[in-house]
Amino acid sequence: MTLPLFNSIASWLLKKRLHQIELFVKYPADVQNELLLKLVDMAAFTEFGTKYRFDEIETYRQFAERVPISSYEDLAPMIQRCRDGEQNVFWPTPIKWFAKSSGTTNAKSKFIPVSQEALDDCHYKSGKDLLSLYLNNNEDSKLFTGKSLRLGGSKELYKEKRSYFGDLSAILIDNLPKWAEYSSTPSNRVSLMSHWEEKLRAIIAESTQENVTSLAGVPSWMLVLLTELLKETKADHLFEVWENLEVYFHGGVSFTPYRTQYEKLLPRTHFKYYEIYNASEGFFAIQDRNYHSDLLLMLDYGIFYEFIPMTEWGKEHPKVLPIWEVELGVNYAMLISTNAGLWRYTVGDTVRFTSLSPFRIKITGRTKHYINAFGEELIVENAEQALRTACEQTGASLIDYTAAPVYMSDKEKGAHQWMIEFRKAPEDLKRFTLVLDEALKHLNSDYEAKRQSDITLRMPIVEVAPNGLFYQWLKSKEKVGGQHKIPRLSNSRDYIEELLQLTKRL
Numbered sequence: 001m002t003l004p005l006f007n008s009i010a011s012w013l014l015k016k017r018l019h020q021i022e023l024f025v026k027y028p029a030d031v032q033n034e035l036l037l038k039l040v041d042m043a044a045f046t047e048f049g050t051k052y053r054f055d056e057i058e059t060y061r062q063f064a065e066r067v068p069i070s071s072y073e074d075l076a077p078m079i080q081r082c083r084d085g086e087q088n089v090f091w092p093t094p095i096k097w098f099a100k101s102s103g104t105t106n107a108k109s110k111f112i113p114v115s116q117e118a119l120d121d122c123h124y125k126s127g128k129d130l131l132s133l134y135l136n137n138n139e140d141s142k143l144f145t146g147k148s149l150r151l152g153g154s155k156e157l158y159k160e161k162r163s164y165f166g167d168l169s170a171i172l173i174d175n176l177p178k179w180a181e182y183s184s185t186p187s188n189r190v191s192l193m194s195h196w197e198e199k200l201r202a203i204i205a206e207s208t209q210e211n212v213t214s215l216a217g218v219p220s221w222m223l224v225l226l227t228e229l230l231k232e233t234k235a236d237h238l239f240e241v242w243e244n245l246e247v248y249f250h251g252g253v254s255f256t257p258y259r260t261q262y263e264k265l266l267p268r269t270h271f272k273y274y275e276i277y278n279a280s281e282g283f284f285a286i287q288d289r290n291y292h293s294d295l296l297l298m299l300d301y302g303i304f305y306e307f308i309p310m311t312e313w314g315k316e317h318p319k320v321l322p323i324w325e326v327e328l329g330v331n332y333a334m335l336i337s338t339n340a341g342l343w344r345y346t347v348g349d350t351v352r353f354t355s356l357s358p359f360r361i362k363i364t365g366r367t368k369h370y371i372n373a374f375g376e377e378l379i380v381e382n383a384e385q386a387l388r389t390a391c392e393q394t395g396a397s398l399i400d401y402t403a404a405p406v407y408m409s410d411k412e413k414g415a416h417q418w419m420i421e422f423r424k425a426p427e428d429l430k431r432f433t434l435v436l437d438e439a440l441k442h443l444n445s446d447y448e449a450k451r452q453s454d455i456t457l458r459m460p461i462v463e464v465a466p467n468g469l470f471y472q473w474l475k476s477k478e479k480v481g482g483q484h485k486i487p488r489l490s491n492s493r494d495y496i497e498e499l500l501q502l503t504k505r506l
């Protein structure tokens with residue numbers, strides 16, 4: 001089949017999905033309620049379903065009153081039994097795949113169950129929907145006349161006992177139909193390579209020979225790949241390598257600190273960026289409009305959503321809301337019940353609704369990744385926006401960062417200490433720090449109050465990280481490549497102290 005013909009057929013098939021998307025946009029509560037009762041009915045005679053009498057549940061309220069909120073630690077013993085070969089524990093169909101989630105950089109890994117239903121009705125369905133929405137917004141697209149450069153995880157799949165585990169991206173690639181490789185680069189063999197440096201060279205060698213029309217991957221690691229590719233090809237920008245490149249599909253970390261650098265690599269005003277919100281636990285939301293940064297929450301992927309206002313977070317019995325009770329502008333922790341047997345599971349992310357018709361969200365951070373040592377309630381969203389402002393006003397660009405509190409002592413007020421690895425350092429670090437501080441004050445009234453006259457917080461302390469610091473830190477934890485992330489904000493000084501010690505050795 002020729003690529004133009006493939007392009008026409010694929011476009012037609014993908015657009016058929018738009019009618020179903022319109023249904024959940026129009027009837028969100030009905031779709032979510034029906035989905036919940038279907039999940040409960042399917043799992044009624046699992047061990048978990050029997051324990052909480054799923055066969056008696058007829059309403060959301062009964063479900064919420066009966067089933068407890070769960071963290072990964074709560075579910076871990078059952079998940080381990082399933083990894084050991086037991087079935088029908090929390091989901092009725094056999095589960096043999098487990099996504100090993102690095103999350104951020106905790107030493108302890110999570111093994112997230114991936115059922116066949118989750119593969120078909122969530123992860124693969126979302127890929128089709130992403131393309132459907134993009135093509136609907138861009139009718140002149142030539143996306144399928146070329147290939148997508150995908151950058152996934154760097155771990156292979158491992159078999160243990162009666163199950164397999166690995167990065168979610170590796171599981172998805174391993175289960176894709178053979179024809180799917182036809183539209184992607186690099187090959188599955190290269191995509192699943194475990195050694196990051198070797199994989200980088202192999203991707204460049206393969207992809208530069210292809211007509212790449214789209215990019216897909218985590219911004220931080222994709223930037224490493226693309227920067228190396230330009231060095232290798234001696235090109236000034238990416239359109240000299242792939243003249244038909246039209247869109248970058250990204251997710252995993254905030255794009256805000258990286259946007260300026262990508263705009264230099266991709267200097268066309270009509271080039272498009274589409275954000276996705278996915279995790280090992282499921283695929284949640286997709287940017288559904290050109291040039292907008294909020295995401296459409298996908299309500300028919302076998303995932304039932306609930307939300308805890310962050311003002312309730314940490315309480316023994318927090319207030320929990322279904323989607324039809326949420327409000328605009330409130331910071332929520334997200335709970336999910338899924339078609340892989342995660343029940344009222346805390347994902348660890350925080351979101352804010354920007355629209356209630358349809359339901360669109362922005363990712364604001366992590367439930368554990370914030371700084372609130374002095375009542376300042378600084379979240380990742382604030383940090384990303386402030387850093388972008390500081391970079392724009394000082395001509396700097398960054399690679400990675402993390403921040404932590406400096407606690408009060410007898411002689412000093414508290415502060416925030418930032419470890420920033422710059423791609424291009426500011427000429428005047430003091431001015432960069434001042435701009436960062438002012439931007440944070442503008443974005444966060446609690447931070448502004450604590451900084452007023454240095455009552456509680458003094459000026460931020462910005463440490464310039466040596467080149468390669470974060471890479472070496474991740475490498476020391478065997479977390480290099482693809483989907484591994486730097487913890488951005490922490491109430492603890494554990495991460496930043498490790499980085500400060502590593503700085504002395506570099």
